[in-house]
Amino acid sequence: MATTPRRPSMADVASRAGVSYQTVSRVLNxxxxxxxxxxSRVLEAISALGYTPNRAARALKTTRSSLIGMLTDGSALFGxxxxxxxxxxxxxxxxYSVVLTTVGADDAGCREIGAELLSSGADGVLVVxxxxxxxxxVAAVARSTPVVAVSAQAPRVPGVEVVGVDQRLGAxxxxxxxxxxxxxxxxxxxxxxxxxxxxxxxxxxxxxxEEHGLDGAVVGPxxxxxxxxxxxxxxxxxxxxxDAIFAANDMMAIGVLHALHExxxxxxxxxxxxxxxxxxxxxFLVPSLTTVSQPxxxxxxxxxxxxxxxxxxxxLPAGTPRTLxxxxxxxxxxxPERTH
Amino acid sequence: MATTPRRPSMADVASRAGVSYQTVSRVLNxxxxxxxxxxSRVLEAISALGYTPNRAARALKTTRSSLIGMLTDGSALFGxxxxxxxxxxxxxxxxYSVVLTTVGADDAGCREIGAELLSSGADGVLVVxxxxxxxxxVAAVARSTPVVAVSAQAPRVPGVEVVGVDQRLGAxxxxxxxxxxxxxxxxxxxxxxxxxxxxxxxxxxxxxxEEHGLDGAVVGPxxxxxxxxxxxxxxxxxxxxxDAIFAANDMMAIGVLHALHExxxxxxxxxxxxxxxxxxxxxFLVPSLTTVSQPxxxxxxxxxxxxxxxxxxxxLPAGTPRTLxxxxxxxxxxxPERTH
DNA sequence: CGCCCGAATGATAACGTTCACATTGAAGCA
DNA sequence: TGCTTCAATGTGAACGTTATCATTCGGGCG
Numbered sequence: 001m002a003t004t005p006r007r008p009s010m011a012d013v014a015s016r017a018g019v020s021y022q023t024v025s026r027v028l029n030x031x032x033x034x035x036x037x038x039x040s041r042v043l044e045a046i047s048a049l050g051y052t053p054n055r056a057a058r059a060l061k062t063t064r065s066s067l068i069g070m071l072t073d074g075s076a077l078f079g080x081x082x083x084x085x086x087x088x089x090x091x092x093x094x095x096y097s098v099v100l101t102t103v104g105a106d107d108a109g110c111r112e113i114g115a116e117l118l119s120s121g122a123d124g125v126l127v128v129x130x131x132x133x134x135x136x137x138v139a140a141v142a143r144s145t146p147v148v149a150v151s152a153q154a155p156r157v158p159g160v161e162v163v164g165v166d167q168r169l170g171a172x173x174x175x176x177x178x179x180x181x182x183x184x185x186x187x188x189x190x191x192x193x194x195x196x197x198x199x200x201x202x203x204x205x206x207x208x209x210e211e212h213g214l215d216g217a218v219v220g221p222x223x224x225x226x227x228x229x230x231x232x233x234x235x236x237x238x239x240x241x242x243d244a245i246f247a248a249n250d251m252m253a254i255g256v257l258h259a260l261h262e263x264x265x266x267x268x269x270x271x272x273x274x275x276x277x278x279x280x281x282x283x284f285l286v287p288s289l290t291t292v293s294q295p296x297x298x299x300x301x302x303x304x305x306x307x308x309x310x311x312x313x314x315x316l317p318a319g320t321p322r323t324l325x326x327x328x329x330x331x332x333x334x335x336p337e338r339t340h
Numbered sequence: 341m342a343t344t345p346r347r348p349s350m351a352d353v354a355s356r357a358g359v360s361y362q363t364v365s366r367v368l369n370x371x372x373x374x375x376x377x378x379x380s381r382v383l384e385a386i387s388a389l390g391y392t393p394n395r396a397a398r399a400l401k402t403t404r405s406s407l408i409g410m411l412t413d414g415s416a417l418f419g420x421x422x423x424x425x426x427x428x429x430x431x432x433x434x435x436y437s438v439v440l441t442t443v444g445a446d447d448a449g450c451r452e453i454g455a456e457l458l459s460s461g462a463d464g465v466l467v468v469x470x471x472x473x474x475x476x477x478v479a480a481v482a483r484s485t486p487v488v489a490v491s492a493q494a495p496r497v498p499g500v501e502v503v504g505v506d507q508r509l510g511a512x513x514x515x516x517x518x519x520x521x522x523x524x525x526x527x528x529x530x531x532x533x534x535x536x537x538x539x540x541x542x543x544x545x546x547x548x549x550e551e552h553g554l555d556g557a558v559v560g561p562x563x564x565x566x567x568x569x570x571x572x573x574x575x576x577x578x579x580x581x582x583d584a585i586f587a588a589n590d591m592m593a594i595g596v597l598h599a600l601h602e603x604x605x606x607x608x609x610x611x612x613x614x615x616x617x618x619x620x621x622x623x624f625l626v627p628s629l630t631t632v633s634q635p636x637x638x639x640x641x642x643x644x645x646x647x648x649x650x651x652x653x654x655x656l657p658a659g660t661p662r663t664l665x666x667x668x669x670x671x672x673x674x675x676p677e678r679t680h
Numbered sequence: 681c682g683c684c685c686g687a688a689t690g691a692t693a694a695c696g697t698t699c700a701c702a703t704t705g706a707a708g709c710a
Numbered sequence: 711t712g713c714t715t716c717a718a719t720g721t722g723a724a725c726g727t728t729a730t731c732a733t734t735c736g737g738g739c740g
Contacts, residue, residue: 056696286626360690394725401729
């Protein structure tokens with residue numbers, strides 16, 4: 001009774017079932033090779049003792065930790081959170097655990113973060129809300145571990161695969177919708193340009209603008225927050241408003257709407273407003289926000305699938321996309337499209 | 341050249357530095373006991389080889405994994421996300437990594453989730469958005485591992501410590517503010533009652549109602565989403581509105597505001613609205629939302645600190661709170677308080 | 681000068697698995 | 711019957727650490 005209640009090991013299970021520890025190992029790893037009778041005896045012993053395999057020992061022996069590192073931004077943004085959850089669930093289904101690592105605003109300890117992620121023994125790493133600040137950490141990791149980034153475009157790090165939503169396409173869809181609803185001038189309230197997604201949205205915006213010969217301008221960059229959208233819009237109101245404002249994300253759009261409301265400007269009659277992300281609640285803003293829906297959860301699953309292929313040396317199923325399409329969701333913050 | 345590029349081990353470092361691997365171990369774990377000259381020689385070898393300790397081996401030997409399990413809800417809610425980040429950062433500072441485990445809506449695999457968390461070898465577990473659905477998993481874990489829950493009240497699981505924001509107090513503050521601003525009747529659009537926080541807010545609401553002799557009712561329960569708030573409010577509009585609506589969280593408040601706006605009802609003149617959480621953007625809703633701010637980040641750090649004490653057998657610093665106070669943030673969705 | 685002591689380092693064993701190979705036993709076949 | 715063969719299980723070693731004990735080497739002191 002005085003002995004420390006050590007977690008049961010294979011040896012304990014083995015002696016209870018009257019077999020050797022190797023047989024127990026086999027029951028766990030290649031069940032069909034052991035005779036049904038012994039197998040069930042072992043299984044019974046396992047559940048009776050509440051045995052769980054010691055992952056440290058397994059990792060030591062196999063040099064594979066069954067851990068996936070997830071590098072993500074510290075801000076509590078909607079999209080990343082959803083992607084994160086999808087990744088974790090899919091990883092668990094595949095027999096992996098996810099170790100979370102957030103990188104804050106400061107680049108300071110960033111290379112160090114990479115080293116820590118590495119030493120945590122992750123078999124592979126997923127980068128979720130990719131921005132410049134992560135590049136040092138990613139570069140440090142990528143030399144010795146497969147990395148898949150969820151991002152609009154490859155962080156300029158060799159050996160990093162990329163899976164993402166086509167942000168440029170999304171921006172195009174926004175501009176085209178605005179054109180169809182009569183806007184002649186559009187301002188993009190841009191996001192932080194060290195984020196790859198923000199840059200791609202801006203690129204797509206400028207390109208679409210040119211294609212349609214629209215008047216347009218870019219203000220910002222903002223930092224994804226409502227306050228940024230609010231301040232940019234307040235400035236615009238002073239300097240002259242366009243027909244429409246395209247915010248880099250829904251949070252900034254909230255600030256845009258607020259500023260307009262504050263000045264008794266009507267949306268969409270005076271100014272149309274579009275966001276990006278289709279976050280929870282976008283539909284219930286005042287007015288209901290036209291925005292671009294991103295398949296965050298699918299994205300997470302796709303990224304994980306890619307990483308698993310890298311890890312296990314499998315080929316990707318043919319036809320697996322590298323890029324997912326966004327979807328424009330038209331609501332009340334833009335003028336209705338003419339239906340012929 | 342044909343040999344697999346194995347990660348360097350202590351033995352490699354040792355032979356390069358001309359010492360035994362035990363000395364390398366000592367340099368890492370108790371540096372002062374080794375002579376400065378040899379120590380620097382070893383350190384030089386470490387950095388030259390890019391050696392990082394093998395955590396699996398260490399974990400196997402010490403029976404401590406330096407892993408903290410974080411059990412959290414799958415929904416992409418704002419509060420949990422912020423708490424999560426704070427925990428991860430604090431954990432990393434303390435030399436721990438965080439393995440993330442989300443539990444979805446289905447209770448099905450829930451006990452199993454506990455077992456997996458356990459077998460992942462976490463030294464301790466933090467429960468972040470506690471609700472009934474987690475109880476089986478938590479119970480499974482708690483028998484063999486320290487658990488701290490971030491929650492309004494103890495999930496009824498023995499041996500689980502609790503750290504939380506005083507939700508009842510928050511609800512009290514809301515009701516009192518509403519009373520001071522002239523409301524005579526308040527409806528609480530309640531949250532999912534299997535969440536401990538939602539239950540506590542409801543309790544606090546009812547208690548405060550009684551104390552102040554107010555008219556009141558509870559509608560719901562909702563599921564934290566804007567849609568829920570919207571539907572409850574739509575029903576209220578048909579059946580008769582109170583002076584104020586207290587939504588269980590800000591997301592639901594968004595739906596409440598939307599429904600009111602849709603019926604041309606003015607906030608706060610016709611109905612005052614209050615939320616809970618002070619999520620990013622609450623300030624910029626239309627109108628700016630009065631709500632209860634929760635110190636999500638502090639909460640995460642506090643929970644981690646408590647868990648570390650449990651893990652390392654330390655006493656908590658005297659005066660460390662078990663409960664953090666919320667803070668009422670008065671904005672424009674409620675009538676202004678009279679200033680004498 | 682011989683002894684002992686402490687500081688610095690080395691050697692050995694163990695943690696709980698999995699891998700590679702050895703052993704057992706029963707069945708198949710001439 | 712005696713041999714081979716294959717299925718089922720057991721044995722020994724190793725993964726990279728840390729814990730424990732053993733060894734070495736100067737120097738202080740009687």
